[in-house]
Amino acid sequence: MKIKIYRVMIALITGICxxxxxxxxxxxxRWPSGSRDILVSSGNNTRSVxxxxxxxxxxxxxxQIFDVSISAGTGYSYVYxxxxxxxxxxxxxxxxxxxVKQKEEFQISPFxxxxxxxxxxxxxxPSGVQLDSIEISGSVxxxxxxxxxxxxxxxxxxxxxxxxxxxxxxxxxxxxSVGDCTVTDSTVGSCRIDTSxxxxx
Numbered sequence: 364m365k366i367k368i369y370r371v372m373i374a375l376i377t378g379i380c381x382x383x384x385x386x387x388x389x390x391x392x393r394w395p396s397g398s399r400d401i402l403v404s405s406g407n408n409t410r411s412v413x414x415x416x417x418x419x420x421x422x423x424x425x426x427q428i429f430d431v432s433i434s435a436g437t438g439y440s441y442v443y444x445x446x447x448x449x450x451x452x453x454x455x456x457x458x459x460x461x462x463v464k465q466k467e468e469f470q471i472s473p474f475x476x477x478x479x480x481x482x483x484x485x486x487x488x489p490s491g492v493q494l495d496s497i498e499i500s501g502s503v504x505x506x507x508x509x510x511x512x513x514x515x516x517x518x519x520x521x522x523x524x525x526x527x528x529x530x531x532x533x534x535x536x537x538x539x540s541v542g543d544c545t546v547t548d549s550t551v552g553s554c555r556i557d558t559s560x561x562x563x564x
Contacts, residue, residue: 435510436487
């Protein structure tokens with residue numbers, strides 16, 4: 364009986380720690396003040412932008428809310444879809460580096476995000492191209508890397524799954540607070556995967 368009680372207590376404490384970590388990482392260390400926007404349902408305000416670009420060797424993505432996909436295709440391009448104008452990212456290509464960063468910092472309303480607010484980014488590179496690096500940092504959103512070769516791949520996220528499929532990397536680093544990390548049919552020189560709450564496959 365005592366063992367069962369201890370197990371319940373440990374599970375309860377673990378759950379509280381996970382929830383506290385999510386709140387701090389995603390919602391901030393306090394409820395948003397008037398100086399920050401709160402994302403709620405934005406209705407039918409969806410914006411979608413697609414653009415072909417020049418070639419690049421590095422990809423740097425830094426966002427708060429985005430599902431990110433990087434895949435092999437026939438050329439260099441990106442497309443993003445946002446259901447709220449405040450989610451629209453700044454995209455810059457200079458010196459062979461594609462940089463994507465959300466313009467504003469904001470707090471995330473769980474009701475808005477779980478409801479209608481969505482954002483997705485897809486980056487395409489030509490099949491067979493060897494990139495120097497891919498770095499993705501985000502608070503909320505899934506990451507998928509498919510058919511891409513890079514000297515290094517680094518994904519750092521708070522909430523979301525990470526899937527690397529049919530890809531190659533000299534070094535792969537994946538850090539996630541909550542979410543599964545899956546590597547399938549890929550060649551990796553060295554690998555470090557850490558997730559606080561999720562499966563590693």
